[in-house]
Amino acid sequence: MNVPASSRRFQIFSYAVLAYTLAVVLWGAFVRATGSGAGCGDHWPQCNGVVVPREPTVATLIEYTHRVTSGLALVLAVVLCVWGLRAHAKGHPVRGAAVLSLVFMLTEAAVGAGIVLLKYVADNPSIARAYWMAIHLLNTFLLVGAQALTAWWAGGRSRWVMRGQGLAGTLVGVGIAGLLLLGVTGAIAALGDTLFPATSFTEGLQQDMSETAHILLRLRVLHPVLAVGLGALLVAVGNMLARLRPSESVKRSATQLTVLYAIQLGAGLTNLVLLAPVWMQLVHLLLADLVWIALLRLSVAALAEDAPRATVTGGPPARAPAPRDPARPLPP
Structure with missing residues (x-):
């Protein structure tokens, strides 16, 4: 352009x-x-x-x-x-x-x-x-x-519009809400890592599962669980949007989102195994921001006012109604 x-x-x-x-x-x-x-x-x-x-x-x-x-x-x-x-x-x-x-x-x-x-x-x-x-x-x-x-x-690039987007608009809303929820749990998990550092992976698990653990530790376990589930959801959202709005921009953004999230999951696992060292927390946060940016770019590309829409396939083509015979009376 x-x-x-x-x-x-x-x-x-x-x-x-x-x-x-x-x-x-x-x-x-x-x-x-x-x-x-x-x-x-x-x-x-x-x-x-x-x-x-x-x-x-x-x-x-x-x-x-x-x-x-x-x-x-x-x-x-x-x-x-x-x-x-x-x-x-x-x-x-x-x-x-x-x-x-x-x-x-x-x-x-x-x-x-x-x-x-x-x-x-x-x-x-x-x-x-x-x-x-x-x-x-x-x-x-x-x-x-x-x-x-x-x-x-x-x-x-064209502005985005929410009205009349149907399933595509719903998918964008679900993806954004899901990633915001994941970000909140990530912030709480990072706070728990800072306040209650563990000396080993086993000790970290024991901290999380203890009935007497601080609430920040009990909430910390939610983040990796949600990361896997919401990650699958985001990949599915990207693939569906790429089919519903088959433009090069949407397809490219969906691919970027998938790749970045896969890297983010790997970084999250590394952060967990290494007991959240400071440098790894920063890498994890940076990747979270990049995933967020990729999701927003995918969203505005899919909901752009000039985004192409997929044609309906798999059924008989729609037929125009036959012209009415003017000599035939209208039904009551």
Whole structure:
């Protein structure tokens, strides 16, 4: 497709912002996995009551770096939104996606601030922290998704429509809901790994199955079970969408989703066997974000207003009704 040079520049910038945001997200996971969330105390946006910490500890440096990089991510989101609105006509899908990118960046900052101010960091094992982690994960997915769709539509692709999509629309809804649920359980499992590390695979299983185990440990076992079941569901959704909307874009996106999810399952198994080392948690999270982006790209490609629809096969061709004889009276 022919994309104007100005749109191409905006698309490149959009992908750069997305890549930077993913890096900030991974660093945020590093903060949680290393127990550095309290590195700046319960102060926000200041760090331990000052703008620039003096004689910082390692935990303070890790947390402070995350805050600085997050601030730059917010600036980039503002630029993305303003540029997207100015460079695209009213009604263009980029405009809505760019605005949502900024909105979710602001809510991401608010959730992060809430976690710090409420002291849901470091060794806090409360169930309330698990709720906040789930909200944080959902907002991160929405933020990354909005930025990914901004770049996608900047390439000249058609907007998506939900009305009149039939089974395809239902499949998209099921796939998105399923992956969001899986992401929430993954965030809780990662929190359990951080708070209750095991010294061996056997000990980890015993922790999960113990009747006296902390609720975060009992919930941790749900994630690998759901990962297998929902993985099969996502692959089936991709294959069905590729048949219902047989375009090259849909087929390619379905293939990407299948391959990425297979790699993600392998990474999840590795993470489990290696007892969730920090570096593997970051790889696992990055793959989760890439799977999410692949699912969204598949969804908007399948529900695009210009997406071809599969013809009905296997039955007799539909026949047009025979013309009525004007001399024959109409039935009562």
